[in-house]
Amino acid sequence: MTKDWNARTKMVHAGSRRSQYGEVSESIFMTQGFVYDSAEAAEARFVEVGDDEFIYARYGNPTVRMFEDRISAIEGAEDAFATASGMAAVNGALMSILKSGDHVVSSRALFGSCLYILEEVLRRFGVEVTFVDGADLAQWRAAVRKDTTVVFLESVSNPTLEVVDLKSVAEIAHAVGATVIVDNVFATPVFSRAIEFGADVVVYSATKHIDGQGRCLGGVVLGKKDYVRGPLETYLKHTGGSMSPFNAWVMLKGLETLDLRVRAQAHSAEVIAKALEGHEKLERVLFPFLDSHPHQAIAKAQFEKCGTVLSIDLKGGKDAAFKFLNALEICIISNNLGDAKSIVTHPATTTHQRLPDDQKVLLGISPGLVRVSIGIEDTNDLLSDILNALDAV
Numbered sequence: 001m002t003k004d005w006n007a008r009t010k011m012v013h014a015g016s017r018r019s020q021y022g023e024v025s026e027s028i029f030m031t032q033g034f035v036y037d038s039a040e041a042a043e044a045r046f047v048e049v050g051d052d053e054f055i056y057a058r059y060g061n062p063t064v065r066m067f068e069d070r071i072s073a074i075e076g077a078e079d080a081f082a083t084a085s086g087m088a089a090v091n092g093a094l095m096s097i098l099k100s101g102d103h104v105v106s107s108r109a110l111f112g113s114c115l116y117i118l119e120e121v122l123r124r125f126g127v128e129v130t131f132v133d134g135a136d137l138a139q140w141r142a143a144v145r146k147d148t149t150v151v152f153l154e155s156v157s158n159p160t161l162e163v164v165d166l167k168s169v170a171e172i173a174h175a176v177g178a179t180v181i182v183d184n185v186f187a188t189p190v191f192s193r194a195i196e197f198g199a200d201v202v203v204y205s206a207t208k209h210i211d212g213q214g215r216c217l218g219g220v221v222l223g224k225k226d227y228v229r230g231p232l233e234t235y236l237k238h239t240g241g242s243m244s245p246f247n248a249w250v251m252l253k254g255l256e257t258l259d260l261r262v263r264a265q266a267h268s269a270e271v272i273a274k275a276l277e278g279h280e281k282l283e284r285v286l287f288p289f290l291d292s293h294p295h296q297a298i299a300k301a302q303f304e305k306c307g308t309v310l311s312i313d314l315k316g317g318k319d320a321a322f323k324f325l326n327a328l329e330i331c332i333i334s335n336n337l338g339d340a341k342s343i344v345t346h347p348a349t350t351t352h353q354r355l356p357d358d359q360k361v362l363l364g365i366s367p368g369l370v371r372v373s374i375g376i377e378d379t380n381d382l383l384s385d386i387l388n389a390l391d392a393v
C-alpha cells in the first residue's frame with residue numbers, strides 16, 4: 001500500500017506503529033529493554049527477532065523503527081538504520097564494510113568530520129584512500145581500480161555547492177564492483193533521487209533538514225536489506241552509535257513537515273540567489289540552478305530543486321564578510337544548516353578553519369565566502385535583510 005503513495009503522504013503516515021491505545025501521534029517508547037513472557041521466549045528472540053519484537057534499545061526500538069521505516073519509504077530504500085548523529089551514520093556506513101588493504105576513492109570537497117574519517121581514521125587502519133575533484137569524471141575514471149571497494153561522495157558539496165554527476169560516477173564504480181556511498185545532506189530527502197541514479201548506500205545527517213528545527217542530533221544510513229540488517233546493523237548495534245527513542249520521535253515529527261518546509265526553503269533560496277547574482281558587493285553567487293553555475297545541467301537532471309543553501313563570495317574578503325554577518329537582523333550566525341531559521345556561516349574561520357590554506361584554495365573556500373542556509377521565514381523579509389546587510393559593507 002505504502003508503495004503507491006507519493007512522498008508527501010509517506011512523510012505523514014509511512015512506518016507508523018500504533019499501540020493498543022490507538023494514539024494519533026506516534027508514541028515515544030522511552031525504554032532501554034523489553035520484557036519476555038518466559039525464558040523460552042527470551043531464548044527464541046535471541047535466535048530470531050520478529051518484526052514487532054525488540055531486544056535492547058541499542059539494537060532497535062519501536063519509535064526508532066518507525067523512523068527507519070518512514071525514511072526508507074520516502075527514499076525508496078529497502079531498509080535503514082538510524083544513528084545518534086550524522087557522523088555516526090557516515091562512520092558506520094564506511095567502517096562496517098571496509099577492512100585493512102581495501103581501496104577507497106572519495107571526492108575531496110567533504111564536510112570536515114567526513115574528511116577526518118577518510119583521511120585519518122581509515123588510513124590508520126590500512127585503508128588506502130584516493131581523493132579526486134568530485135566534478136571531474138576523468139579523475140574518477142583514473143582513480144577507480146579493480147580493487148576499489150568503496151566510492152564515497154557528497155552529492156552536493158559544502159560550502160561551494162559543486163554537484164557530482166552521480167549516474168556517471170556510479171557507473172564507473174559499479175564496473176569494478178565498488179559500493180557507492182552518498183552523503184546526501186544538501187540534496188535533502190525531498191529532492192533526492194540518489195538510489196535511482198545508482199547510489200547503493202545513502203546517508204543523511206538528520207540533524208539538518210529532517211529535524212529542521214534545531215533540536216536533536218541524528219543520522220540514518222539507507223540501503224539494501226542485506227547490507228543494512230547485515231554488516232551495518234551488526235557494526236552499529238555493537239559499537240553504540242544507535243539513535244535514542246526520543247530523538248527518533250523528534251525526527252518522525254520532523255518528517256511530517258519535511259516536504260512543506262524544504263520546498264518553501266528551496267523556493268526562497270532560488271529567488272534570493274537569482275536576486276543577488278551580479279550584486280556590486282559580490283564576487284560570485286554559488287547556487288547550482290543559476291545559469292552561471294558550471295554544474296547547472298547536471299543539477300537540473302538530478303534534482304527537481306537544488307536545495308536550501310547558497311553561498312556568496314563578498315568582495316573585500318574576511319573584513320567584508322564579517323561586516324555583512326554582523327549587519328544581518330534576521331539571519332543568525334551559527335554553523336548548522338537546513339533549519340527553519342536562516343543561518344549564515346563563515347566557513348574559512350569556523351567549519352573549515354582547520355584546513356591548511358592550500359586546501360582552502362583548492363576547495364574554493366575564500367576569505368569572503370559566506371554560506372547562507374535559507375529558512376522558512378518570508379522570502380522578501382530575508383532578501384531585504386541580506387540586501388540591507390550588503391549595503392552596510
Ligand SMILES: *Cc1c(COP(=O)(O)O)cnc(C)c1O
Nearest residue numbers: 085086087111183185205207218
Ligand atoms: C552535518 C553534516 C554531517 C554530520 O552530521 P551530524 O549530525 O552533525 O553528525 C555529515 N555530512 C554533511 C554533508 C553534513 O552537512
